[in-house]
Amino acid sequence: MIDILLMILTGIGVAFFGFVLQTSIAGVNRKVVARVQKRYGPKWYQEFLDIFKLLSKRSVTHGWIFDFGVIMALGVIIGTAMFMPLTSSFMAFDGYDNFFIFVYLIAVGMLGMAMSASGSGNPLASIGVMRALTTMLAYEVPFMIVVLTIIKLTGTSSLSEIGLFQQVAGNSWFLIALPIGGIVAVMALMGMLGKKPFETYIAPAEIASGPMVEYGGKQLGMLFIMHEITVFIEVSLFVHLFLGGAENIVLFIVKYFVVYTILNIISSVYGRFKIDQVVLFFYKWPLIMAITQAFIAIYLGWVI
Amino acid sequence: MTVEFLILVALASGILAYFVGRLNKVLGAVVTIVASMFIFIMIGYMMQDINAGTTFNYNAVEYMPDFVTFMVTYLGLFFAILVTFIFAMVSFFNPFFVEKYKYPALYSMLYLFSLAGVLGVFLTDNFMVLFFFFEFIVWSGLFLIPLGKNNKAAISYYAFSTAGSFALLYAIFIMFAETGSYNLHLGLATVSGTTEGTYVLALLAFAAFAKLGAFPLNVWLPRALGKAPDPITAVFSGGLEKLGAFVAVLALVKLAPVGDIAGTLGGLTEATFLFASQYIVATLGAMTIIFGTLMAIRQDDAKKLLAYSSMSNGGYILVALSLGGTLGLSGGLYHIVAHALASAAAFLAIGAVSRVTGTTKMSELGGMIHKMPVTYMVYLIAIISMAGIPPMGGFISKWLIFQAVIDNGLILIAVAVFFGSIGSFLYVFRPLAALFLGQELPQHRDKAKEAPFFMLLPMLILSGLIVFTGVMPNIFLDFINDVIAELGGTGLLLGDYTITGVNGVLQPTLIASVFGVGVLIAFIIFILLKKSKKVGLMDTYTAGNFIYTEELMHYSLDFYAPLERLYEKHINITKDFYKKLENKVVDFGRMVKYFFFTNKPEITVFWIIILIGFLLWGEL
Amino acid sequence: MLSTKFSPMSKEEVDRKWWEIGDFFRRNSLWMLMYCTGCCAIELPPAMTSAYDMERLGMGPMATPRQADVLLVTGYLSLKTLRRLIYTYEQMSEPKYIVGFGSCTINGGIYHDSHAVINQLNKYVPVDVFVAGCMPNTEAVMNGFVDLMDLIKNKKANGWKDYHERYDWYLANQKAALGEVRVHDEFHE
Secondary structure, three states: OHHHHHHHHHHHHHHHHHHHHHHHHHHHHHHHHHHHOOOOOOOOOHHHHHHHHHHHOEOEEOOHHHHHHHHHHHHHHHHHHHOOOOOOOOOOOOOOOEHHHHHHHHHHHHHHHHHHHHHOOOHHHHHHHHHHHHHHHHHHHHHHHHHHHHHHHHOOOEHHHHHHHHHOOOOOOHHHHOHHHHHHHHHHHHHHHOOOOOHHHOOHHHHOOHHHHHOOHHHHHHHHHHHHHHHHHHHHHHHHHHOOOOOOHHHHHHHHHHHHHHHHHHHOOOOOOOHHHHHHHHHHHHHHHHHHHHHHHHHHOOOO | OOHHHHHHHHHHHHHHHHHHHHHOHHHHHHHHHHHHHHHHHHHHHHHHOOOOOEEEEOOOOOOOOOOOEEEEOHHHHHHHHHHHHHHHHHHOOHHHHHHHOOOHHHHHHHHHHHHHHHHHHHOEOEHHHHHHHHHHHHHHHHHHHHHHOOHHHHHHHHHHHHHHHHHHHHHHHHHHHHHOOOEHHHHHHHHOOOHHHHHHHHHHHHHHHHHHOOOOOOOHHHHHHHHOOHHHHHHHHHHHOHHHHHHHHHHHHHOOOOOOEHHHHHHOOOOOOOEHHHHHHHHHHHHHHHHHHHHHHOOOEHHHHHHHHHHHHHHHHHHHHHHOHHHHHHHHHHHHHHHHHHHHHHHHHHHHHHHHHOOOEHHHOOOHHHOOHHHHHHHHHHHHHHOOOOOOHHHHHHHHHHHHHHHHOOHHHHHHHHHHHHHHHHHHHHHHHHHHOOOOOHHHHOOOOOOOHHHHHHHHHHHHHHHHHHHOOHHHHHHHHHHHHHHOOOOOEEOOOOEEOOOOEEOHHHHHHHHHHHHHHHHHHHHHOOOOEEOOOOOOOOOOOOOOOHHHHOOOOOOOHHHHHHHHHHOOHHHHHHHHHHHHHHHHHHHHHHHHOOOOHHHHHHHHHHHHHHHHOOOO | OOOOOOOOOOHHHHHHHHHHHHHHHHHHOOEEEEEOOOHHHHHHHHHHOOOOOHHHHOOEEOOOOOOOOEEEEEOOOEHHHHHHHHHHHHHOOEOOEEEEEHHHHHHOHHHOOOOOEOOOHHHOOOOOEEEOOOOOOHHHHHHHHHHHHHHHHOOOOOHHHHHHHOHHHHHHHHHHHHOOOOOOOOOOO
C-alpha cells in the first residue's frame, strides 16, 4: 500500500516537474522567438506569470459541462504525465510506460477540452475543435507508422526500453537510424504541438483562438497548465523514441530543450496552412515517407 | 436447464407477448422484458456449470438421429451471453417505444423470436439448426425493420442477408457432401485444409461479411440501422451483427488458412507469416474500417453515423480474427464485447433523445445535455470506449489488436487501423458536440426532459460495464482464454491485474486509478480558486454583435466540411456498384422475359423450331 | 524584540495579501483586447513589434474579451460602436481595465461636434488610463501602459469596481446617449 502511495507521489512529482520544466523552457523560447524577430522578449518566467494571473482572475462559466471538461482535461493530462519516464531508468510506474497509453490518454485530455469548448455554446469553439480533431487525424497516422517501425524493430513498446535499446553500443538514435521516419516524426511533432504551419485550430485572427474562445480566468489557466504538460509529454515522447532516451536528468533536459527550441525556430518563420491543406500535406509526403521507411526497415532490414 | 427449453420459452413468450400486446400494447412489451431477462439469467446460470462439450440431444425426428442437436461450447456461450444481455438491456426500452409503431404486438413477438434465433444459432453443433435459426433471425428482422416506416431499408437488409444465408447454405452442403453429417465441428474439421475447405472458407467469409456489414457488402447496414425502430437499432448493432463475427470465427479460426504465405512477396527477408486468405480478409477488414470511418464522418443522422461506426468496428473484428494468434484472437473477441456494450449504450442514448424530440438529425438538435445530463454521460462513456480510449473497454481490445498488427508487421493494414482509431474520435465527437452540447435550441427546450428511470437503468448498467471492462478486463479475458483454448489456441498471459502482450505489459487498473488521482488534483485546483460567475449560453463572444437566435450560434451542420470536401466525390463507389448490378439484373430479367414470356408470334415460332430441333437431335 | 508568537491574520488581511500577490501577477501580464475603431490603432503595431516590443512588459494581444485584461479603445467611438464596446467590456473577466487613446476619448477631439460620436468615454465605461494626443506617439502609448501597471500596483486601477458601484449612473449615461444599449439583431431577425 505504502509502495503504491509512494509511486503515485513520485508520479505527481514527475508531472509537476514536467510542468515546471516545460513552462520555463516555453518562457525561454518566447525570448528565442523574440530574438528571431529582432525583439527583446519577455522575462523567462513570463509563462508562470501568465498562468498565475489567469488563476487569480474571476472567470465566467457556461454550465457544469464547461467546468467538468476542463477538470477532466487537466486531470487526465496530469495522470498521463505521471507515467512518463524522465530518464531511461527513472519513472514512477516501472514497466508501464507503454507508448499507446500516452497517445490515447492525451486523446482523453483533448476530448475533455473539446467537450468543454463545445459546451460553451460558441460556434467558433466548435469550429476550432473540428479543426483540432482533423489535424489530429492528419498527423497521427504517419507518426504511428513510424512508431510501429520502432516497436517492430525493438520488440517493445515501453518508452524507457526503446530508449535503452538506442543506448546500447552499436545502435544509433532512431532519428539517425531511420532518417526518413525521423523527418516524418519531426513534422508530426510540429502538428502535435500545434506549431505553425499547423496551428490552424488556434488561428487567433481567424476563429478567435478556436477552442479557447470562451475561456478566461481559472478555466483558461487550467487549460494553459494542461497545454504545458501536454507539450511536455509530446516532446518527451520524441526524446525517448528518437533521441535515444536519456541516461540522466541533465541529458534529458538538454535534449528536451534542443528539440523544443528547434521546433520553435522552424515554426517562427512559417505562415499558417488551411485545414484541408494540413490534411493533404500529411497524407501526401509524410505518409508515403513513413510507409517507405517502414518497408525499408521491417522488410529489407536496412537500418543504419 | 436445457437449450431447447430456453428456445421454447422464448418462442412461447413471443406468442404470449403477441396476444398480451393485442390487449395492451405496453403490457406486451413488458413481457419482452421479463422473458429476455429470464433467458439472460438462465444463460448466465448455465455459465456456472458449463462443461465444455456437453451435448443436449433432442431427437425430434426419429428417423434422422442427431438431426436437431444443441451443444453448449465456450465459444457459443460467449456469444450467447453477450447477445442475450444486450437483448435484456434493450428490452427495457420497448414499453416506451412500442406505442409509436404500427403493429406493437407484432413488434414484441418478433423481438422475442429473434432472441430465440440467437440462442439457436450460438448453442448448437448442428449446421442445419444453425442455418434454420440464422434464417429465423433474418426473417424476424425483415418485419422488425419496416416498423420504423421504411420498406426500402428492409428490402436492402433482406437482399444482403439472403445472399449471406445462401453462402452459408452452400458451405453447409459442401461439408455435408464431404462428411455425410451436419455436425458443425466434424464438418469444419474434415474440410479444413482441403480444396473444399477453400470454398467453405470463402462462402463462410461471405456470410460473415454480409452479416457484419463489412466492405463490400456494407450497403444494407446504415440503411437498416438508420431507419429501424430505435431499440431494434441497438439490438442489431450490439447483438445481431455479432452473428457475423460468430460465423467469422468459424471461418477464420476453425478452418485452416488457405493459400501461400503472402509474406514471401519478392523474396523480402523478414516478412509476415500470414496466409493469402488471412491477408485478403484482413485487407477487406481494413477497407471496411476506412470506408466506415470516412462515411461516418459525413453523416447528419446520428443513428446512421453510429451505424457506420458499427461497420468500422466490424472491420476491426475481421482484421483481428484474420490475423489470428493469441493477440489477434483475444483482441477480436474482446472487441466484440467492448463494441457490443458501447454501441448498444450509444444507440440507446440516441434513442432516448429521439423519444423526446422525435428526430435523430444532428442539425435539428442541440444542447440536450441541459435537460438530459444522465443520457449525456451514458453517451460520453460509450463513445470513449468506442474511440478506444482508456479507461474503457475499447482501449484494451484496440491495444491487443494494434499489437497483433504490429507484431505481424502489416504496414498498410496498420495505416487503416490507426486511421480508423483516430477517425473514430472525429465521428463519435460529432453527436456529442452537435446533439448534446452547443446551444440549447428553443424548439426542444420545453419538450425535452430526462428519460424515465426504467430507460436510464439499462443505460447505466451498460455504462458501468463499459467502465468495468476497461478497469478490470481480466475477468472477461479469463473467459476469453477459455474460448481460445477451446478453439485450439493459447490464451493471453494474465496476471492479477496485468495483461502481458507481445511488446509490453498493461495494467488497466493502474491506469484507471492514476486517471482518478489526476482528476482529483485538477478538481482540488478548480475548487480552491475563485468561484466563476454563471452566464447564459447566448452570452458568448460574438465580436460585439447582438445575436439572439440560437440556431445561428450552433455549429452542427456539415461539421467536418473541410475534410469531407476532400473525399466527397468518391463516396458512392459501393452504392454505384450495387446500382449497376441491380440494373444488370433488371436487364437480364427483361431479356429473359423477352425471350421466354412473350406473346409475339415470331419469338414463339423461333422457340418451337429450337425445341423441335433439340428433340430431333438424337434421331437424326 | 520581535514576538515569535503566531498571531492569526483576520480574513480581510488574508484577502488583502492574496490580492497584492494577485496584483503582482496581473500587472506583469497584461493581455490586451484591441478595439481598433479609430486612427490611434496605428500606434499599436510599432509598440508591439521590434521597435518598442511591449512583450518585454509581459503584454500581448488576445483574441477575445474573455481572455483579456485590458481593453484598448483607440480613438473616437460612434454610437453604434459604443454599444458593442459596452457589450464587449461586460464580457471581460474581472479585474479588467480600460485604456483610452487619443483626445477623442477624452473630449471628442476633432469630432467633438459630430452628432454620431460620443465625446467623453468615461461617462459610459470606467477608463483607468487616458493617453492624450492626436495621435499619441508610441512612447506615450508605452508610457500609458507603464502608468497602468503603477496604478495596479498602488491599487488605484479600480475602474471595474466603480462600474459595479455606480452602475446606475453609467447606465443612465449610456441610455441617454444610445436610447437602448442592447439593440435587436438587425441582420437576422
